[in-house]
Amino acid sequence: xxxxxxxxxxxxxxxxxxxxxxxxxxxxxxxxxxxxxxxxxxxxxxxxxxxxxxxxxxxxxxxxxxxxxxxxxxxxxxxxxxxxxxxxxxxxxxxxxxxxxxxxxxxxxxxxxxxxxxxxxxxxxxxxxxxxxxxxxxxxxxxxxxxxxxxxxxxxxxxxxxxxxxxxxxxxxxxxxxxxxxxxxxxxxxxxxxxxx
Ligand code: GLN
Numbered sequence: 001x002x003x004x005x006x007x008x009x010x011x012x013x014x015x016x017x018x019x020x021x022x023x024x025x026x027x028x029x030x031x032x033x034x035x036x037x038x039x040x041x042x043x044x045x046x047x048x049x050x051x052x053x054x055x056x057x058x059x060x061x062x063x064x065x066x067x068x069x070x071x072x073x074x075x076x077x078x079x080x081x082x083x084x085x086x087x088x089x090x091x092x093x094x095x096x097x098x099x100x101x102x103x104x105x106x107x108x109x110x111x112x113x114x115x116x117x118x119x120x121x122x123x124x125x126x127x128x129x130x131x132x133x134x135x136x137x138x139x140x141x142x143x144x145x146x147x148x149x150x151x152x153x154x155x156x157x158x159x160x161x162x163x164x165x166x167x168x169x170x171x172x173x174x175x176x177x178x179x180x181x182x183x184x185x186x187x188x189x190x191x192x193x194x195x196x197x
Contacts, residue, residue: 001189004044006070007034008060010052010085014177015185019048022185038065042072046079046189049086051139051175054111055098058089062100074104080169081188087171088142105166106148113143127163128154129187136162136174144173154187 176184
């Protein structure tokens, strides 16, 4: 399995490790490639859109011609896991002129919505499709406010969606790559089966 991590900015190495672990649980090997230029995404089976700074990621993927390739990847039904800033970039409405969203996940988001008090926090949350709660790490996380028809909410915190699936894209407001638990990567890339932690 060839996994591309969009690496224009953000946390890349952790996702590489997590996708390798998820693949290993299925007796598969993930070859991880870092995507900084156009021409790499078309060869990838799955993609990861990491956290970081959504305004920067958005600007660079459009400038480098990667944005259109990500759209084609999803149009072909191939999986994507988008986390935190990745979710913002994949949304339909980021409510911020500096983000030109890809419109791959039919949700609107509020950047940094959890506010100063809860800037960063951790919570054990139930996630649809996982047997046991997932330890979710939130860092200046966006909130998802409007969820379109056809979007499945996989997890909530305080009644707000924090993980969703829209077709081949799984998007989380939290950072599943920051724990050793590969189950969210597994949900995204091996949707037919589940790994028990
Ligand atoms: N707050 C960041 C943004 O709006 C996202 C933070 C993150 O990815 N951890 O882009």
